[in-house]
Amino acid sequence: MEAEPNPAASPARTRPIGVFDSGIGGLTVVSALRKILPNESIFYLGDTARVPYGGKSAATVERYSTEMIAMLLEEDCKTVVVACNTASALALPRLEALSPVPVLGVIRPGAEAAVSATRNGQIGVIGTRATIKSGAYERALRELDPALLVTARACPLFVPLIEEGWLDGEITERVVRQYLEPLVAEGIDTLVLGCTHYPLLRQTIGNFLGDAIALVDSAQNCARAVMHLLDAEALHAGGNETGHLAVALTDPPDAFLEVAQAALHFEIGAVQLRQVLHPSKP
Amino acid sequence: MEAEPNPAASPARTRPIGVFDSGIGGLTVVSALRKILPNESIFYLGDTARVPYGGKSAATVERYSTEMIAMLLEEDCKTVVVACNTASALALPRLEALSPVPVLGVIRPGAEAAVSATRNGQIGVIGTRATIKSGAYERALRELDPALLVTARACPLFVPLIEEGWLDGEITERVVRQYLEPLVAEGIDTLVLGCTHYPLLRQTIGNFLGDAIALVDSAQNCARAVMHLLDAEALHAGGNETGHLAVALTDPPDAFLEVAQAALHFEIGAVQLRQVLHPSKP
Incomplete structure (x- = not known):
């Protein structure tokens, strides 16, 4: 080996x-x-x-x-x-x-990119339960601009879906909608993919959100x-x-x-x- | 504590x-x-x-x-x-x-219950990737009756769905169908819930399979x-x-x-x- x-x-x-x-x-x-x-x-x-x-x-x-x-x-x-x-x-x-x-x-670079990307100051963050519970992205974003509105949501089904290889298709689309609809309703214009797995769902997430919401990829x-x-x-x-x-x-x-x-x-x-x-x- | x-x-x-x-x-x-x-x-x-x-x-x-x-x-x-x-x-x-x-x-008791339950000798087994890959249920079943037809399938999305608390609803129903449809097509009349989490999905799995397929609960x-x-x-x-x-x-x-x-x-x-x-x- x-x-x-x-x-x-x-x-x-x-x-x-x-x-x-x-x-x-x-x-x-x-x-x-x-x-x-x-x-x-x-x-x-x-x-x-x-x-x-x-x-x-x-x-x-x-x-x-x-x-x-x-x-x-x-x-x-x-x-x-x-x-x-x-x-x-x-x-x-x-x-x-x-x-x-x-x-x-990966948190600070992601937060900086999100601040550069947003126009309306409303940023969504998705990640694992532990990442979201830690509030680390909120803290990093608010250090950069205390006036930002940040909505965070844990998406614990995304990693198992990705590991199963279900990167698209109806089930994955529905899970994406279930998790992200509330963030869209909040009026975010930028979404931080706060988990290194999530870029593999970029296409399906992007299809649901449309072009008006910028995706920030923590890997890049x-x-x-x-x-x-x-x-x-x-x-x-x-x-x-x-x-x-x-x-x-x-x-x-x-x-x-x-x-x-x-x-x-x-x-x-x-x-x-x-x-x-x-x-x-x- | x-x-x-x-x-x-x-x-x-x-x-x-x-x-x-x-x-x-x-x-x-x-x-x-x-x-x-x-x-x-x-x-x-x-x-x-x-x-x-x-x-x-x-x-x-x-x-x-x-x-x-x-x-x-x-x-x-x-x-x-x-x-x-x-x-x-x-x-x-x-x-x-x-x-x-x-x-x-839990394997041997589950296998024995499945052998008691089946009438047509066609048994399905679901579990984690590692359980299914091990072939342990097949071995235990065939030791009890070498003539059994056994179809096994890993269902890695079930545990995360259960841990998310999504025990029913459309997404869970679709995942259940995605995993179990091929087993139904094989003609099984008995399904072993080969993971201790799965009894929490018993209702949704039972609704999909109907009364003609017996569910064997490894916990019981x-x-x-x-x-x-x-x-x-x-x-x-x-x-x-x-x-x-x-x-x-x-x-x-x-x-x-x-x-x-x-x-x-x-x-x-x-x-x-x-x-x-x-x-x-x-």
């Missing part, structure tokens, strides 16, 4: 960008990173042994996230991207405090924020070779990996299996 | 029946046990910090189940019920081998199997007092606990929080 050393890498192998997610939904962030930063190497870690984080408590999500970032630091990552909205919402301050390298979440905005961070910290990889991509999971991949690869149009190659280490015993 | 000592318990406190599940779906088994064995004490342990098991690998489910049973043995349980179909399907031989007290899963049959085991091993609690019920979870309960309590018509009282111990380090 070990990844092959990448023969195209520069002699002093470049330090990768570490990306972690509760599962493989964060590959949407990897896909966006590959497009705008093709020569960066990426080490992706998905905690599929404990997925999903979205229905779990803040304490548990913080503990799991701490264990994931420790594993990424062992890979000598030069920066860590918390691609999971739930982990970003609940654990970012703790992760920033303990990491010796810069840590970047997060990738842009990584680019700015690499600029600011002078951390860009040298050379023009395509960066190496390694994917590791804490439980072997299931059928959803194929759904994700097909939907994202990229190959991830061999997947490594890693056991979670529990460094701090109770 | 500690449970109150039960003042109604007999002086020499009776050893409880231990019940574990990946989450709180196994409360359907507890509900069935309370009805037929009201004077038994029960200690229920739900691994909500790592729920669901249904999409995870056999190795991971076996490891988690081993950790859960160790926690139940610390509670001095006189027998352990593996209320989770996924854990029963993937980990029962290992749990039986390591436990000093009898261990009972498991409770009956526990009663037979207590008979056979002379393990029944003495006295006529109502048994004590303690519920412990590895992550604090969320909204689904209320859905389950309302649907099952029973109160579980204060919930204890337990941290998973990792006895065997890699």
Whole structure:
């Protein structure tokens, strides 16, 4: 299951960008990173042994996230991207405090993009139960503009629908309508897709909302924020070779990996299996 | 969060029946046990910090189940019920081998009830991805009667629908039809609800299937199997007092606990929080 050393890498192998997610939904962030930063190497870690984080408590999500970032630091990552909205919402301050390298979440970039997109100041946010309950998007949006009207809603059926591969069709359309109709009734003109899985439902959500409501994709905005961070910290990889991509999971991949690869149009190659280490015993 | 000592318990406190599940779906088994064995004490342990098991690998489910049973043995349980179909399907031989007290899963009792119920020998089984992939129900059914025709299907949307509280309504009806139509087309006359959550969808599933197809509820049959085991091993609690019920979870309960309590018509009282111990380090 070990990844092959990448023969195209520069002699002093470049330090990768570490990306972690509760599962493989964060590959949407990897896909966006590959497009705008093709020569960066990426080490992706998905905690599929404990997925999903979205229905779990803040304490548990913080503990799991701490264990994931420790594993990424062992890979000598030069920066860590918390691609999971739930982990970003609940654990970012703790992760920033303990990491010796810069840590970047998806909430702040998503909030900034939403503020740029809205014209009427009414923004909707959708995500997992834990993300919505945390109020993290509301806080980030109101820090940027206290006058915004924010309506948030948990959509816990979206991830299982996506993992089932039902990205469109009548059932998915009805679930989308059930969750989003109240947000439309509130008069939002911008909707933040506050979960890394949700871009895979972009088409069906867009069909329901129509062109008048802008969709803010946390994956794309997060990738842009990584680019700015690499600029600011002078951390860009040298050379023009395509960066190496390694994917590791804490439980072997299931059928959803194929759904994700097909939907994202990229190959991830061999997947490594890693056991979670529990460094701090109770 | 500690449970109150039960003042109604007999002086020499009776050893409880231990019940574990990946989450709180196994409360359907507890509900069935309370009805037929009201004077038994029960200690229920739900691994909500790592729920669901249904999409995870056999190795991971076996490891988690081993950790859960160790926690139940610390509670001095006189027998352990593996209320989770996924854990029963993937980990029962290992749990039986390591436990000093009898261990009972839900697969065998469900299979026996299905064999009693069928008239045409065509049985359908629904469950999580991991349960169906394991083939455990097929094996148990064919051991009882090699001539049976068995059709199995994973229904990964059912658990999230139930946890969302959408036990009926148009979306749930459509998902039920999507999953079950092929089984009906096969000509089954009996359907095993091979996941402890599924009895909460019994009404909607029954409405779709009609009276000609018998539903086998793994929770009820498991409770009956526990009663037979207590008979056979002379393990029944003495006295006529109502048994004590303690519920412990590895992550604090969320909204689904209320859905389950309302649907099952029973109160579980204060919930204890337990941290998973990792006895065997890699």
